[in-house]
Amino acid sequence: MENFVVSARKYRPSDFKSVVGQKHITTTLKNAIKNSHLAQAFLFCGPRGVGKTTCARILAKTINCENLKEEGEACNQCDSCLAFNSNSSFNVHELDAASNNSVDDIRSLVDQVRYPPQKGKYKIYIIDEVHMLSNQAFNAFLKTLEEPPKYAIFILATTEKHKIIPTILSRCQIFDFNRIQIKDIADHLAYIARTEEIDYEEEALRLIATKADGALRDALSIFDLIVTFSAGKKVTYQETISNLHILDYDYYFKVTEALLDESISSALLVFDEILKKGFDGHNFLVGLSEHFRELLVCKDPDMATLLQVSETARSRYVEQAGKASVSFLLSSLNICNQADLSYKSSKNQRLHVELVLMKLAKLPHALSLAAVAGNGAKKKA
Ligand SMILES: Nc1ncnc2c1ncn2[C@@H]1O[C@H](COP(=O)(O)OP(=O)(O)OP(=O)(O)O)[C@@H](O)[C@H]1O
Numbered sequence: 001m002e003n004f005v006v007s008a009r010k011y012r013p014s015d016f017k018s019v020v021g022q023k024h025i026t027t028t029l030k031n032a033i034k035n036s037h038l039a040q041a042f043l044f045c046g047p048r049g050v051g052k053t054t055c056a057r058i059l060a061k062t063i064n065c066e067n068l069k070e071e072g073e074a075c076n077q078c079d080s081c082l083a084f085n086s087n088s089s090f091n092v093h094e095l096d097a098a099s100n101n102s103v104d105d106i107r108s109l110v111d112q113v114r115y116p117p118q119k120g121k122y123k124i125y126i127i128d129e130v131h132m133l134s135n136q137a138f139n140a141f142l143k144t145l146e147e148p149p150k151y152a153i154f155i156l157a158t159t160e161k162h163k164i165i166p167t168i169l170s171r172c173q174i175f176d177f178n179r180i181q182i183k184d185i186a187d188h189l190a191y192i193a194r195t196e197e198i199d200y201e202e203e204a205l206r207l208i209a210t211k212a213d214g215a216l217r218d219a220l221s222i223f224d225l226i227v228t229f230s231a232g233k234k235v236t237y238q239e240t241i242s243n244l245h246i247l248d249y250d251y252y253f254k255v256t257e258a259l260l261d262e263s264i265s266s267a268l269l270v271f272d273e274i275l276k277k278g279f280d281g282h283n284f285l286v287g288l289s290e291h292f293r294e295l296l297v298c299k300d301p302d303m304a305t306l307l308q309v310s311e312t313a314r315s316r317y318v319e320q321a322g323k324a325s326v327s328f329l330l331s332s333l334n335i336c337n338q339a340d341l342s343y344k345s346s347k348n349q350r351l352h353v354e355l356v357l358m359k360l361a362k363l364p365h366a367l368s369l370a371a372v373a374g375n376g377a378k379k380k381a
């Protein structure tokens, strides 16, 4: 059997242009390399799984490339690039500060820095998870960071910028990595699925991207899981929701329909079905608020870009949005929000959500009464 390589490793970008969603960083880095305007110390910070280590490695490879391409990318063919790609480069040193955080670890690194590279222009030190260094280690490192030899470049990476002492911060060029947009993650997954010849439903990828919360690595792991589950055939929406234990958005449409019809009984019955499937009332409440948000966004063509659902689902949202008034959606969001805040302290949580549904089901009626009263008052005045 062929060895299975997880997608997160198999699809680690090897040049700047294949890094997803961090253009502000890759462009700056490419320009710096092209114009030989390199800082001696970089700090890459941002949430986990968004490309910090990846970019650090690409940068390390690119600055030592012997025939840099015109657009500022490494050639992947010269000796230096080949050595780097096979992990045998003497010019790139990686230290994982999560497991090597003692003063001695840093001292041995500082010792190495004294020797210039035998081949190539730069020696690059990547210190990953740099916030894990002990205070003493930080201090031992400071001197080197302040006056590094010309050939040394440091790339520090961390998820916790606030834990880095100001003396280090002020010596580094800081790059803040973004969480990656849902659309960008979904597109990247689609690209991988096509390359691996796996069929997919757009909505399934969208869901995985949403669940990953901006971290591409998480998205890739979830994707692998679902591909394995479906025996590599097709990534479908149904399989994805059952695997991730996510409530089908169909239920939100059903509940909203019941509410707009002012039918308390059908809303409560749908909620009962949801609970029977093992879903949690609080999650339902949060999901319902998100559903109202999507509907509200559909109301105004100018806001359509804020819609976070897939193309296929869009028409369904637009259709339901047509039936709900803005005041209904706003008041509903308000009620859900209040209930969300008080959920944890409520003694009977099922009743808590049911009460919300009852209030919401009475909303259309209450709003129309208010409108009538408002008109009456205007006439009198
Ligand atoms: N911006 C991105 N573009 C393309 N792939 C990415 C990106 N970010 C992450 N990945 C994928 O996720 C994997 C892990 O990324 P990486 O190690 O660079 O994350 P990180 O930001 O260093 O995370 P951590 O903080 O957990 O160390 C990569 O191998 C790659 O497959």
Ligand SMILES: [Mg+2]
Pocket (backbone or CB within 6 Å): 052, 053, 054, 128, 157
């Ligand atoms: Mg990392």
Ligand SMILES: [Zn+2]
Pocket (backbone or CB within 6 Å): 064, 065, 066, 067, 068, 074, 075, 076, 077, 078, 079, 080, 081, 082
């Ligand atoms: Zn090269």
